[in-house]
Amino acid sequence: MTSATPPLRALWRHHRRYRPRFALAVLMTVLNTAADVAPELLLGVAIDIVVRGSDSFVGTVFGIEGRFEQLVVVAVVNALVWVVESLTDYAASVLWRGLAQAVQDELRTEAYTAVQAMDIGWHERTPSGQVLSVLSDDVNQLERFLDVGARTVLHTALTVVFVGIVFGATSWQVTVLAFLPVPVIAWGSIRFQRRLEPLYADVRSTAGEVAAVVAGNLGGVATIRAFTAEQRESARVARASREYRLANARAIRSSSAFVPLIRMAILAGFSATLLLGGWYTLQGRLEVGLFTVLVFMTQRLLWPLTDLGQTLDLYQRAMASTRRIFGLLELRPSAVEGSVALPSPPRGALELRGVRFGYDDGPDVLQGVDLVVPAGETHAVVGTTGAGKSSLLRLVLRFADPRAGSVLLDGRDVRELTWDSLRGAIGYVSQDAFLFHGTVRENIAYGRPDATDAQVEEAARAAEAHDFVAALPDGYATVVGERGQTLSGGQRQRLALARALLRDPALLVLDEATSAVDTETEAAIQRSLARVTATRTALVVAHRLSTVRDADRIWVLSAGRVAESGTHDELVARGGAYAGLWAVQTGEHAPSSP
């Protein structure tokens, strides 16, 4: 999940449209730094006036005799410089921070969109906490650097340049000595940066690990409590957290070593200016005013450099984060959208031809499945657990593509179809019947937000959900908790069915939950199934065979192959796998031991 592209280059390329704003921010920082350095120069000029009178720099350039008059000129120029300094400081601050906000906002949204488009298989493999930590922590880390760090780096570099110009114009010997620390610091920065890069990559990945463990545990908190595994899980979180702490400590140790290095280099530069500059002044080779400027300038040059360690740290952390953000942005789903739209309205005819499918590098879980559901019919897929029933439905929805063979909807390979055409034709009810935090009404209308109340209610009735919804405290306005946890499993299932029906899909795909349902619910499911499948094509994965005994055809899947197919009566008469399952479920005889 980490990008190999150098992070600054990736940012520069990705945010083309911010380049003008960036240029303006840089310009403001240049002006601001120039205005920032000027007062030291003016101080030197003032001392020059006091010491040399009419022979001073101002006296000769402006032709002003009196010392006080000259000082007035300096005071006016100084006031102007301050105004420029204040205005550009404001502009630079607004521009840099605005840039930071725009970039973080855009990156977060884009990274989320990229993640959302990834294959379902990718989501199953990737802990959601990892993704979450990139979208929040890493994006914030970059924001912090752009907010202040980038400006500080530029400001420091420009100060070095401006001070260098002043020094250069004064005495090359002093310039050389005063600037001695700069190459040392530059060399140190590059070395430290190399050393810190893997350390901060480690910090970010351990931070992601902590988030992954915590998010995973919060999702399974009921199981943790039920198995009194609290201590074990707390210890697991503590371990991950300690790894993060240790990774950070390693990075901080290296990063902090940079500051003393800078300080020593600075000390050398400062001492050199003081001694050599002083020596020249005593000899009369350097004006007192200029000497003062040099001493103050060295301070001005060297002070910001002491902050460089901190800024470098901020930069390095931000770059490690940027690599992770771009790692998400560079993700490409393996299932790409086709370009063909089905003629409307679709009929929902489904066909699987020689379909082989497996997960990642694993073995085939579907081993050449042929299956046909003609338009308007209701078919069921049954089989023992792990036979590949849910995997088959994934292929129909194109949550994954087959390794070989093809899936056809209305005679077109689903890989050729647009998402709208494919998924718009299908109403899908998954095993886990996921609901969002929101009202019952919002959940039912999820696939058709503009549906009227009457349409929502009609769908709920068809799914046998209306009665229990009406009995909820606020009816359709009742808020169901995160993932619909305030409802029972059967209720969630029926709301999910209503949601699928409201889209009036040509093909209804139901993955029936394994959860044992009571006879009343079972009867309700059967009734609604009979009603909603009367006018459309349906493919139902069923665990309870009684719910699908009226299906036009039942496909019996066994170890990734179609073992047999036919109507309920035909299959029972055949005395094969289905007849065995049926006998077990209706209690006609006990299962034979393997």
Ligand SMILES: Nc1ncnc2c1ncn2[C@@H]1O[C@H](COP(=O)(O)OP(=O)(O)OP(=O)(O)O)[C@@H](O)[C@H]1O
């Ligand atoms: N996301 C996944 N990654 C890897 N393997 C998977 C994944 N999902 C399912 N499998 C494997 O694929 C095989 C078929 O699983 P599938 O869920 O399709 O069976 P099923 O017939 O729907 O089972 P059940 O009746 O228990 O729901 C199983 O061996 C399972 O371990």
